[in-house]
Amino acid sequence: MASIHNSADSGFNAPSRPLLQVRDLEVTFRVEDGLARAVDGVSFDLEAGEVLGIVGESGSGKSVTALSILRLIPDPPGRISQGRILLDGVDLLSLTYREMRQIRGNEIAMIFQEPMTALNPVFNIGMQVREAVLTHAKVSKAEATDRAVQMLEKVGIPSARRRLHDYPHQFSGGMRQRVMIAMALVCHPRILVADEPTTALDVTTQSQILDLMLELKQRESNASIILITHDLGVVAETCNRAVVMYGGKIQEVGTVQQIFNNAKHPYTEGLLTSLPAVAGPRDERLYTIPGNVPSIMDMPSGCRFCTRCEHVTDRCRHEEPALHEIGDGQFVRCHLLEPESKPDSG
């Protein structure tokens, strides 16, 4: 399996070793009909200070990838069956429960998709943010409360000290997501995993939350962010690099410029074509990729995308393409783009 290293000119001063390295990650779920491979041989790097987008449709394995990083896969039925997740070269998958607790929240924090359910309904938000502080910092309760208030102010909760005693149900969705961000960032983690943080919010709130995350990242912590989303627009606005996933496998990796201006993989192209163009003709029907994502239990034996690809060949149906570099840190998994055989530029 090809491992992807960030090239020097992708816009960062890349240190010798990336902050987080995911290698050959494979996550399986035990289902009624057998073993479902939700994530199959995923490898990527995350540099310090980078915002990495993981894009894909439902069922592409992007959320499972995110959850694996914190080892939050519900077991049973799920299991990380293979691979390594290296934080500073230390394999998170080999850590004990106790060691993993030191990582969670402290080194790597997470924001969930549903701000409605990700806060405990029976505690006021002050207690919840304070508890996040107390889990990792040996400080007094008063000090923890102060830090909680500061953090809540930073994420834009008006009159934060007064609202400490309010319960989640008294906040709107956007405000709750802000509280979640405060909880995640209050211990200054180095990596923030955001699993579709804006999906459950309306569009105006979405952009506010994204802006807030980037602003906090720039002003405060310079934490790396892994942003899981199905929204290419979100990727374009926020990310430095993007990983496109389909059927549990990475299909294309590149900088945001590469993905948006020079997408090679037919799937990425399809995704981009299905975006509504602001300047485009209004009476045109929006493009959709034909067909549906095949069930994870009966993925095609060759290329995962062959059932829906417009450029499909016989080879695609039988032989799985490898992820190969097509230049400048852009990687693609497609037979059509392999250097030796280039019958169609796509």
Next chain:
Amino acid sequence: MGYRTSRSSSQVTSSTPKTDSDSHAGDHRSLSPLQLRAKRFRRLKRGYYSFVLLAGFYGLSFFLPLLMNHRAILVQYDGELYFPALASCLHDTFGLGQERVYLANTFDQISRSGQPVFGEANYRELQRTFAEEGSGNFVIMPLIPYGPNESFLDLPGAPPHPPSHLHWMGTDDRARDVMVRLTYGFRISITFALLVTVVAYTIGIVVGAVLGYFGRWVDIVGQRFVEIWGNIPFLYTVIILASILGPSFGLLTAILAAFSWVSITYYLRGEFYREKSKDYVAAAVATGEGHLTIILRHILPNALTPIITFAPFAIVSLIISLVSLDFLGYGLPAPTPSWGELLKQAKVNLRVWHLVVFPLGAMFITLQLIVFIGEAVREAFDPKVQSRLR
């Protein structure tokens, strides 16, 4: 029906300050879900008043020796003060101080026939003697000057004696005052049910939480043990243990607690399974919190609703269990005032109406009050009402 109407009408009148509590500026202190439910419970008049009434009577029953007792509240004799009822109240009810029984010779008590009285002082007699003497000594008796285990064999006729102005609910087949025994029985029944509930809930919550939270083989193995335990025949165990160890309040509490925690685990286990899959638990894990914190602080408060709702009904069934054990004769040891024992007497003396009506009435009213409380608790914890308010 009346229940529903009272609830909805009270909600209409007082819903305004609640819904906009969010925007209330002044004393800003939001209500937790539990506080909200307590508030709603207080609005359900029938259940709330039942609770106040029952809690009040139960609280009062701890001072029963001062209200219904054959011992005097206060005796003044030869310039000295004695508090026999207080001493027995402190010792028997609260376990404070020493067992202190004043013998008749403390007060140089002499019976009507001129013989010195032996054993414990007879305070009712003493009160009469002191009044006749007019020597400045006096006795203050409790409101109802009869003890629960006292036999009034000098009443005219054979026991059970019918109600009279002295014994308002008559006496039982051993000429003991029915009202006094019922009242003491009330305290024992409620104490018993509360104790068993607390112990059983503690065990049930711990076991259910562990099974539900850890799941996997812990759950599979644990469940089998719980099932085996739950299938031990309860009544035989009581009979066997009671005949070996001799029945006592402690033993009965232990046995009933040991058998009633099983059903709690099913509720808790299910709730834990459901709650642990929710995002807030994942968020707590992602924050780096440990198992104990997640179980106790995050999941448990969210998992308690069904068993809190269930508790009043559990108490009802425990009171009935104690009554039936007493009725069968495997319950509390003989002289203890108990409802089941009175009901047994009623079964034997079916024609003695006061032995049938009063114990059954007392039991009915008590259980009905607890059921009212249970209904109100259930209503107050009903998530549908809350979702409507959101």
